[in-house]
Amino acid sequence: MSTSSVPSLTYFQGRGLGQFSRVLLSYLGIPYENITVTEISDALRATLPYGQLPIYRDGDFVLTQSSTIARYIAKKHNFMGKNLEEEFLVDQIVTAIHADIFPAFNNPVPEKLQKLYEKYFGSFEKKLQETGFLVGSSVTLADLYVYVGFDYIRFRGEAALSSELSDEKYPKIAELKKFFESNEGVAKYIKERPETKF
Amino acid sequence: MTKPQLSYFKVRALGQFPRVLLSYLSIDYDNNYIDKIDENIIDDLKYGQLPLYTDSNGFKLVQSMAISKYIASQHDFVGKTPEEKALVDETLAAVNIDVFTFIIRVFRGVEEKEKIQEIIIPRFFAKWNQILGEKKYLAGGNSYTLADLYVYVAYEYIGYVLPFAADLLYNGKFPHLDSLKEHFESNKGVAEYLKNRPITERKI
Structure with missing residues (x-):
């Protein structure tokens, strides 16, 4: 598990559903730890709310569902429209x-x-x-x-x-x-x- | 000012989420049942799909999850902090993209029904039951x-569309989900909506 002070995004090495948030974080210039896994081990699965990736960790706050992760980041950085x-x-x-x-x-x-x-x-x-x-x-x-x-x-x-x-x-x-x-x-x-x- | 309108087919499916929400929040709205998408409505449908929500100010929105969040945001029903709001969003995405899609695929025979017991119940419904037991509310915080x-x-819908799932889920197996069902169905607006909703031809 990441001990870094920057947020981390964990997903498979492929693009898939991790791509939206990875590109978003890169576009917004947000430093983050891009953690890639080859499979979901039992130890990792136990930490995943629905047993699925991607997972985003921002300090103690943990979030899954790629669209949710992207919206959470975008909202924090005024990237969801003006009203x-x-x-x-x-x-x-x-x-x-x-x-x-x-x-x-x-x-x-x-x-x-x-x-x-x-x-x-x-x-x-x-x-x-x-x-x-x-x-x-x-x-x-x-x-x-x-x-x-x-x-x-x-x-x-x-x-x-x-x-x-x-x-x-x-x-x-x-x-x-x-x-x-x-x-x-x-x-x-x-x-x-x-x-x-x- | 005109009343908001929700247009959807005469079935439960994706229309059920905003219909129950509007009823729970006691929002007076026109519940338009559509037989088929014709030229009177097609221009308003961004992707040629229902449901369609038209707010009292004329603002139009499609995608049931976006509609529900928009209504809930206007009525302080999406959590209090950015974190709570994100956890609400996470739950909605799980229901909409993972669970609901899967239920429909099983209903249509595209997915094996065993997967309801193997994946959907343990990964989602059991998890939600556990969270409710620990925190009382799914997004934490101190309110629904x-x-x-x-x-x-979703809990009510799965047993309706897939009767075999009712045996796996109901009758005290997930007491916190049962309490949740009780809470919403004892709400005056929801109770009235459930009492008056039509029996639909297609069980969906």
Whole structure:
């Protein structure tokens, strides 16, 4: 277990559900300990509220569920929009990615997946074309989530029907990717992260 | 000012969380039952899905978990500190993304029903029962929050959709979850909602 004074994020070495918070922490320039495990040992499982990773430790405070971890960090750093309405429009997008998109490409049915991508990423692309941001008038966790989700599906390859998500089809989301990857913290994280299968 | 509106199909499923919440908080709202998504409503649906919540100020929101948190935030029902709020969020994500999705997959025959006993009950319901025994409230603190309501709805829902799960969960096996159910169902607004909710054609 970490004894560090900086927060720690524990997840498998793969990207998976750990990617959202890792990219977020890197983007916000928050020093953290990136702990990777190859499996959940019995000793580790005993410390996990639902026996699952990722887990985030901030001092004595322990949190699981990747979307919860990301929202907690984002809220602390004013990255959830400017008012209550914006906060929940961000939440709406974060939930859509976690509850609808991620489960679908883990159990893919090609025709359904194609429609799903068009529905969600089409909606995100349209919003970015109209206003430049997914919520409000500045970058929020919603933009970061769409970038990470989009990028991750492409990383997973054809098993996740990645060819559906081309730069040509979604130019504004491709710009979002460029924006985040030009951030110093994110660029450093990407350069140093290991090659993994998932 | 108009009343808030919640639009969803004439089934429990994802609409149940905000419906029970609105009833528990005694918020006067229009409970719109939708037969099918048609051109009258499709433009309001960000991802072509229900439920849809329209607040009294005209603000529209989809995704049942986002809707519930938005309503609860307006009524001081999401915990008092950033940590409590995060623990509420953690519970909601577990209910919505892990438990609810799994229940539906078992209901549709995509997932083996044995996994309810092997994974869902020990990892989630037993854990919640334990937390309630230790702390009285799921997010700690000193009052009920949306986390408690979400777990109650999931606890009631699983036995309704998967009758075999009722035998594994109810009848005193998880006394603190039973007390939670009692708390919410003795609330005047919730009791009235439960009494008046329609028997649905699809058991979902």
